[in-house]
Amino acid sequence: xxxxxxxxxxxxxxxxxxxxxxxxxxxxxxxxxxxxxxxxxxxxxxxxxxxxxxxxxxxxxxxxxxxxxxxxxxxxxxxxxxxxxxxxxxxxxxxxxxxxxxxxxxxxxxxxxxxxxxxxxxxxxxxxxxxxxxxxxxxxxxxxxxxxxxxxxxxxxxxxxxxxxxxxxxxxxxxxxxxxxxxxxxxxxxxxxxxxxxxxxxxxxxxxxxxxxx
Numbered sequence: 001x002x003x004x005x006x007x008x009x010x011x012x013x014x015x016x017x018x019x020x021x022x023x024x025x026x027x028x029x030x031x032x033x034x035x036x037x038x039x040x041x042x043x044x045x046x047x048x049x050x051x052x053x054x055x056x057x058x059x060x061x062x063x064x065x066x067x068x069x070x071x072x073x074x075x076x077x078x079x080x081x082x083x084x085x086x087x088x089x090x091x092x093x094x095x096x097x098x099x100x101x102x103x104x105x106x107x108x109x110x111x112x113x114x115x116x117x118x119x120x121x122x123x124x125x126x127x128x129x130x131x132x133x134x135x136x137x138x139x140x141x142x143x144x145x146x147x148x149x150x151x152x153x154x155x156x157x158x159x160x161x162x163x164x165x166x167x168x169x170x171x172x173x174x175x176x177x178x179x180x181x182x183x184x185x186x187x188x189x190x191x192x193x194x195x196x197x198x199x200x201x202x203x204x205x206x207x208x209x210x211x212x213x214x
Contacts, residue, residue, distance in 0.1 A: 034070070034090070035052055037088050041094075041095040042072065042074050046077040047075060052070055052072040054070055055070060066091055072085075085098035109174065124170070127163055136150045149209075165197045169198065172191040
C-alpha cells in the first residue's frame with residue numbers, strides 16, 4: 001500500500017512539474033512579447049526607452065483584466081528622464097498608461113467587486129470560525145491511493161487565524177470604498193498588514209503540521 005501511495009504522489013509530482021514548466025514557458029514568452037509592445041509604444045511617442053521591467057506584483061495593475069504590468073524609465077522628446085507605469089492587455093492591442101495617483105486600493109469599487117470581496121470575506125470568516133471550534137479536521141488525500149490527514153491543535157488554529165486575517169484584508173478594502181477620507185495611507189497599511197500576517201500564519205501552520213509528523 002505504501003508503494004502504491006508513493007507511486008501516486010510521484011506521478012502527481014511529475015504532472016505538476018510538467019504543467020509548471022509549460023506555464024513558465026508561456027509566461028516568459030508573454031513577458032517578452034508584451035514588453036516589446038511597451039518599448040514600441042514609447043518609440044512611437046518619440047521617447048527613448050532606458051529600462052522597462054515587468055512588475056508581476058504591481059498593486060496598481062487592473063485586477064479584473066488579463067494582462068501584464070510594466071514599469072519603465074525613458075527619456076522624453078526634450079531629453080528629460082521620466083518614469084511611467086504601463087498596463088498591456090493580453091487580449092487587446094495597445095498599451096495603457098497607469099496614472100500616478102492610482103493607489104493600492106480600488107476606489108471607486110464596482111458593485112461586482114464589492115460582492116466578490118464580501119462573499120470571499122464571509123467564506124473566510126465562516127470557515128475560519130468553524131476551524132477554531134472543531135476538534136480536528138480531516139483533509140482527504142490528493143491521490144486515490146494516498147491517505148488523508150487529520151489537522152488538529154496548533155496547525156489547525158493557525159490556519160483559522162490566517163483565514164480571519166484574509167477576511168480582514170478584504171473588508172478593509174471594501175471599507176475604504178465607503179470612507180470619505182481622501183488618502184488611502186491608513187487603509188493600505190491595514191490591508192497590507194492583514195495580508196502579510198495571514199500568509200505568514202499559513203506558512204507557520206504548514207511548518208507546524210510538517211514538524212508534528214516527526
